[in-house]
Amino acid sequence: MTSNAVDNVDLVIGLVSISDRASGGVYQDQGIPALEDWLKSAITTAYRVETRLIPDERATIEATLVELADTVGCHLVLTTGGTGPARRDVTPEATLAVATKEMPGFGEQMRQISLRFVPTAILSRQVAVIRESAQHACLIMNLPGQPKSIKETLEGVKDADGKQVVAGIFAAVPYCIDLIGGPYIETDPAVCQAFRPKSAVRPAPAPLKI
Ligand SMILES: Nc1ncnc2c1ncn2[C@@H]1O[C@H](COP(=O)(O)OP(=O)(O)OP(=O)(O)O)[C@@H](O)[C@H]1O
Numbered sequence: 038m039t040s041n042a043v044d045n046v047d048l049v050i051g052l053v054s055i056s057d058r059a060s061g062g063v064y065q066d067q068g069i070p071a072l073e074d075w076l077k078s079a080i081t082t083a084y085r086v087e088t089r090l091i092p093d094e095r096a097t098i099e100a101t102l103v104e105l106a107d108t109v110g111c112h113l114v115l116t117t118g119g120t121g122p123a124r125r126d127v128t129p130e131a132t133l134a135v136a137t138k139e140m141p142g143f144g145e146q147m148r149q150i151s152l153r154f155v156p157t158a159i160l161s162r163q164v165a166v167i168r169e170s171a172q173h174a175c176l177i178m179n180l181p182g183q184p185k186s187i188k189e190t191l192e193g194v195k196d197a198d199g200k201q202v203v204a205g206i207f208a209a210v211p212y213c214i215d216l217i218g219g220p221y222i223e224t225d226p227a228v229c230q231a232f233r234p235k236s237a238v239r240p241a242p243a244p245l246k247i
C-alpha cells in the first residue's frame with residue numbers, strides 16, 4: 038500500500054493492480070507503474086494516488102474498491118487485470134457489485150480501441166461504474182491486465198503523425214468527474230485531449246502580473 042508524496046490536493050486517484058502472480062511475488066507488478074506513468078504524462082492538475090496490489094479474489098477486490106471510494110475519498114479508481122474469461126478473472130463482477138450506476142460506454146469504447154491492437158480484445162469483459170455514497174461519488178474503471186493495454190485504452194489510437202484516430206477513454210473522464218461533483222481535471226492535449234461541452238469549460242487563470 039503506498040501513496041505518492043503530493044499532499045493538500047483535491048483530486049485523489051486510486052490505482053488497483055489485480056494479479057495473482059504479481060501480488061504473490063512470482064513477477065514484479067508492472068500494472069501500477071504503467072498507470073502512474075500514463076497519468077503523470079496526461080494530467081496537468083495536481084493529484085494524489087493511492088495504490089493497491091491484490092490477488093484475483095472477489096471479496097478482496099470489492100473491499101478494496103469500497104475502501105478507496107468511501108474511506109479514502111477517491112474520485113477515480115482505475116483497476117488493471119482480471120477482466121478476461123478465466124475462472125479466476127472476477128474484476129468485472131466485483132466492480133458491478135459495488136456500483137450504484139453502470140457506465141457501459143467506457144467498456145464498449147475500450148474494446149473498440151483494443152481491437153485495433155489485438156484480436157483478443159473481445160475477451161475483456163471490462164466495465165466502468167459510478168459508486169455513490171451520501172456525500173461523495175467515484176468513477177471506477179476496469180482496464181485489462183496486460184501492462185501495455187493501459188496506455189492503449191486510456192490514450193486511444195493515434196496515427197504516425199500523432200493525429201487521434203480512435204478516441205481514448207480518458208478523454209471523457211474529466212467531464213464525467215465534473216458531473217459527479219469531483220474536482221476540475223485538466224490534461225495535456227498532446228497526450229489526451231479532454232472533451233467538455235463549451236458551457237463546462239473553465240477559462241485558464243490569467244497570468245500573474247509582477
Ligand atoms: N500486474 C502485472 N504485472 C506485470 N505483468 C502482468 C500483470 N498482470 C498481467 N500481466 C501480464 O499480462 C498477461 C495477461 O494478464 P492476465 O491478467 O490474463 O494474467 P493472468 O494469466 O490472469 O495471471 P495473474 O492474475 O497471475 O496476473 C500475464 O500473463 C502477464 O504476462
Ligand SMILES: Nc1nc2c(c(=O)[nH]1)N[C@H]1C(S)=C(S)[C@@H](COP(=O)(O)O)O[C@H]1N2
Binds near residue numbers: 119161
Ligand atoms: N489494449 C489491449 N486490450 C486487451 C489486451 C491487450 O493486450 N491490449 N489483451 C486481451 C486479452 S488477451 C485478454 S484475455 C483480455 C483480458 O485480460 P485480463 O484478464 O488481463 O484483464 O484483455 C484483452 N484486451
